[in-house]
Amino acid sequence: MHFDGLDLNLLVALDALLSEQSVTRAASRLCVTQPAVSVALQKLRVQFSDQLLERVGRRMELTPFAQDLALPLKGLLHQVRTLVESRSGFDPITDTRNFRLLMSNSIAKVFGVPTLRALRKVAPNVHCQIDIFVAPNLLRRLQDGEIDLCIQTFQSGVWDGGADLQSFSHEMLISDHYVLIGDRKNFQLHSNLSFDDFCKIDHIETRFSGNLVSLPERHLSNMPRRPNSPIVVPTYDLAIEAVVGSDMTAIVPSRVAKSAALADQLTIIEPPFAIGQLEQSMMWHKRYDNDPGHLWLRNFFAEFAKANISNDI
Structure with missing residues (x-):
């Protein structure tokens, strides 16, 4: 690998490619064209002297080197973001941020959509995407940074027994029965x-x-x-x-x-x-505990739930 001359923007593209394992989905995630991501992938292959993504049948799979690179890269990019945002914090009026949220269909209907309608009025440049809950890979998607925040139960026995719940933070949001x-x-x-x-x-x-x-x-x-x-x-x-x-x-x-x-x-x-009781909690990876934008979003969700959703229904 030759560090001199590396366009650090390529690392953002690399993170999307490794997370999505697809040029098309990475382009959609980055809001750029597919040819642009293909060009970035070719440059990254030269930079790292590794294919990074290889076609296996009809799918693209990570090479062993790419698998080892995925989590350290995500941590590095998060540190850079935290460094850049640490002095100014997060201004919802002017700052731009993309968040990917995971919740069940029922929570999206009862809480997610009403909350995002309200969020749009105070954070016009914040973009949120709701993914509907898919149980088997929930924790992996949080771990990999594919999902920024999940709203779901945080109860012993619900998740895969092999998952390291110590890697995640949670805060109770909505109580129901x-x-x-x-x-x-x-x-x-x-x-x-x-x-x-x-x-x-x-x-x-x-x-x-x-x-x-x-x-x-x-x-x-x-x-x-x-x-x-x-x-x-x-x-x-x-x-x-x-x-x-x-x-x-x-x-x-x-x-x-x-x-x-x-x-x-x-x-x-x-x-x-x-x-x-059924307690729906916000869940996120601990790497986002002190992230200014992430912290602002969690506080907004908590305040909206407190003001608009009774917990004694």
Whole structure:
């Protein structure tokens, strides 16, 4: 590698390429043309004397050297950003920043979209992209810097047991509780429903991304008995749609049930067993703890939640 004459802007392109493993996606992430990123990749290959990205079948994969380079490069770029921004802090009126956010479809609807509408008025040059939650690679995407901030539960047992949670920071944002729902014409549901009677009614199970079991379902799995679950869906919104017009039940967060388009077609009661509170937290990698822009965004989210979203729903 020849350091003299290296265009340090190429390191930004390299970070995008290593994160996205695609010239097309890296170009989209950097808001530049695909040919420009292709040219940058060729220069980087010469600079590092390594292919960096190699085609394997229909995919591009990182070379061993690129795999070793990815995390140190991300840390280096973050240190440079922190150094540049440390004196002036972050001015939401004038500063430009891109944030990529990860949250579930229901949180995006209840909190994400309303918050970003408000953010646009006070930070006109801040660009935010919401990605819908995909369970298996959530922590990897935070670790790699692909995602800047995630809004999700931070509870023991939810995430991969091999993940190093010490690498991440979190702050509780929204508190909610679970409710049992069914079609309003389902007269099996009433406020004094017993657990035994609940178990006699078919139940719709929610598993995020098809494999991450929700908190209510984890509780049910530890019960001596549970209702039959003929249908499994990946989101709470689909669970709501599935119960309408049926004689089945589902368990969803109270906010999701009450804000649903089909809310007027639901019976909403307390579950006949204890589940506990649902706490949605902001999660981020510790490298962003003192990042001025990131800190401003977290404070904005926390203040918006406090002012606009009641935690006693």
